[in-house]
Amino acid sequence: MMQYFSAILLAFSVAGCRVPLPEQPGQPISMPAQWASGSGGTNVISSDWWSQFGDARLSRLVHEALAHNINLQATATRLDQAVLYADAEQNRIPALDVSLNTSKQQSNFIGMPFGDGGVLKSRYTSHGLNLGTSWEVDVWGRIKAGEKRTITDVQAAHADLWAARQSLAAQVVKAWIGLVEANEQIDLARTNIVILENTVKQAALRHSLGVNGALDVQLAEVNLATVRALSEQWRAAHAQQCRRLEALLGRYPSGTLQGGRTLPELMPPVPAGVPSELLQRRPDIAASMARVRGARYRVEEAQGELLPKLNLTASTGSTSDALQGLLNNNHLVWSLGSNITQPILKGRKLRNNVLLQHSLAAEAVLRHRQLVLGAFAEVESSLANEGLLQKREHELSDAAVKASRALELAEHRYRRGLTPFVTVLETQRRYTETRSQRVSVRRLRLENRANLHLALGGDFLEPTPVVWGSKP
Numbered sequence: 014m015m016q017y018f019s020a021i022l023l024a025f026s027v028a029g030c031r032v033p034l035p036e037q038p039g040q041p042i043s044m045p046a047q048w049a050s051g052s053g054g055t056n057v058i059s060s061d062w063w064s065q066f067g068d069a070r071l072s073r074l075v076h077e078a079l080a081h082n083i084n085l086q087a088t089a090t091r092l093d094q095a096v097l098y099a100d101a102e103q104n105r106i107p108a109l110d111v112s113l114n115t116s117k118q119q120s121n122f123i124g125m126p127f128g129d130g131g132v133l134k135s136r137y138t139s140h141g142l143n144l145g146t147s148w149e150v151d152v153w154g155r156i157k158a159g160e161k162r163t164i165t166d167v168q169a170a171h172a173d174l175w176a177a178r179q180s181l182a183a184q185v186v187k188a189w190i191g192l193v194e195a196n197e198q199i200d201l202a203r204t205n206i207v208i209l210e211n212t213v214k215q216a217a218l219r220h221s222l223g224v225n226g227a228l229d230v231q232l233a234e235v236n237l238a239t240v241r242a243l244s245e246q247w248r249a250a251h252a253q254q255c256r257r258l259e260a261l262l263g264r265y266p267s268g269t270l271q272g273g274r275t276l277p278e279l280m281p282p283v284p285a286g287v288p289s290e291l292l293q294r295r296p297d298i299a300a301s302m303a304r305v306r307g308a309r310y311r312v313e314e315a316q317g318e319l320l321p322k323l324n325l326t327a328s329t330g331s332t333s334d335a336l337q338g339l340l341n342n343n344h345l346v347w348s349l350g351s352n353i354t355q356p357i358l359k360g361r362k363l364r365n366n367v368l369l370q371h372s373l374a375a376e377a378v379l380r381h382r383q384l385v386l387g388a389f390a391e392v393e394s395s396l397a398n399e400g401l402l403q404k405r406e407h408e409l410s411d412a413a414v415k416a417s418r419a420l421e422l423a424e425h426r427y428r429r430g431l432t433p434f435v436t437v438l439e440t441q442r443r444y445t446e447t448r449s450q451r452v453s454v455r456r457l458r459l460e461n462r463a464n465l466h467l468a469l470g471g472d473f474l475e476p477t478p479v480v481w482g483s484k485p
Contacts, residue, residue, distance in 0.1 A: 042385055042386055045288060048392065074262060075186065079178060081264075091173070099167045108146060112141075117139075119135065142330055143330030145329075146327050150324070152323055153316075155320070159314050161306075165306045165310065168300075176300060178471075180467065186463045188261060189273075191250070193273040193456075194276060195251035198452055199244060199248060209240055232435060232438050233434075279458060283466065291388055295469075298385060301377075301380065312374055315366045315369075322354050323353050324354070327347070327350070330346060331346065399458075399461060399462075402458045406451065412447045420437075420444045424437055
């Protein structure tokens with residue numbers, strides 16, 4: 014009996030040699046009270062942020078993507094898996110096993126004289142019914158830490174699903190904007206081709222009359238061929254954006270989806286709030302924070318592996334040579350017991366695992382801080398681009414107006430013989446480029462607005478929390 018208690022004391026003394034916890038590296042990120050880009054205000058509740066682009070077709074496509082996108086469905090499946098796994102861990106009950114066995118045995122007694130030189134044989138049939146159970150007592154909280162870790166896995170998967178929804182919405186919006194831009198650029202190129210075709214005809218006519226040289230005709234044809242090539246380039250971009258959008262919607266990428274003809278006007282500026290609100294609003298930050306907590310629970314689990322495990326066991330059963338005798342109390346046997354196990358030779362492996370989990374937890378903390386820093390950078394960049402792109406579009410709009418006037422003047426002076434034909438061609442080229450650049454900058458502004466919504470966490474609505482025990 015003394016040897017039994019001595020073994021227990023030895024196990025506890027070995028478990029007491031715990032590995033010291035290394036300090037978590039890195040320093041918290043200091044946040045300013047306001048965004049450096051100068052935007053502020055209070056966020057307002059606004060569901061379906063993509064509706065701010067004022068296109069009902071776009072809103073329908075976003076909802077179609079949210080319902081049928083394959084990658085989003087896969088992300089939702091991972092959430093279901095995490096919920097099922099966590100639910101199994103939370104409903105931990107004692108292990109219970111029941112077994113029913115039957116055996117038939119024959120023994121031969123060779124060498125024993127029983128007359129006629131025969132061999133004595135004995136046959137025996139046995140039936141057994143056994144019921145056993147075992148339960149590990151969570152003395153050190155190792156099992157509880159594992160249960161909490163599975164909950165953080167569910168929280169991370171839920172936040173990942175919400176982040177995937179926001180990202181998918183932004184991808185659909187930007188693909189739609191690219192499709193509309195391609196349509197508008199194709200229309201511009203078609204108009205420019207008509208203008209340049211007339212220019213080529215005029216140059217050829219004046220050359221036939223001996224007014225202009227052959228070089229003027231060739232230069233006009235060069236401009237026309239360049240714009241035609243640009244038109245084909247935009248047609249290829251249209252097909253690419255169309256198939257990309259169809260794939261996001263879960264459709265076959267046939268390239269038949271029709272987009273709008275003109276890019277929409279921007280809505281008023283988005284109220285960005287204050288930097289501290291970003292930590293509670295962005296789902297990817299919430300997922301990262303859940304993984305940090307899960308990594309710390311893994312540290313607790315690894316530390317618990319160094320400590321003794323206490324198991325309670327119980328069993329009951331009966332054995333009989335007849336099946337009907339299994340339920341007879343005269344054949345019933347039972348036992349109760351407990352055992353304490355302490356790993357000794359695996360101590361180095363377990364201690365290294367503790368250090369490994371500490372390192373992984375420290376990495377999770379650093380990755381989380383980098384994610385937060387990157388989130389701040391995304392918002393600051395998008396807010397800064399809002400003003401810069403607005404000024405750029407304003408300047409290009411002004412340049413387009415002036416280019417139109419310059420073209421009229423160049424053509425008028427050319428007809429009067431005051432300006433060479435090459436000046437007309439150069440003015441036409443600048444006119445077409447300025448109009449095209451203005452459309453591209455409008456597309457950049459719209460994409461930047463989508464990026465800003467995504468950087469701020471989507472539609473400012475908190476994701477619906479997971480109700481434990483029900484499907485999210």
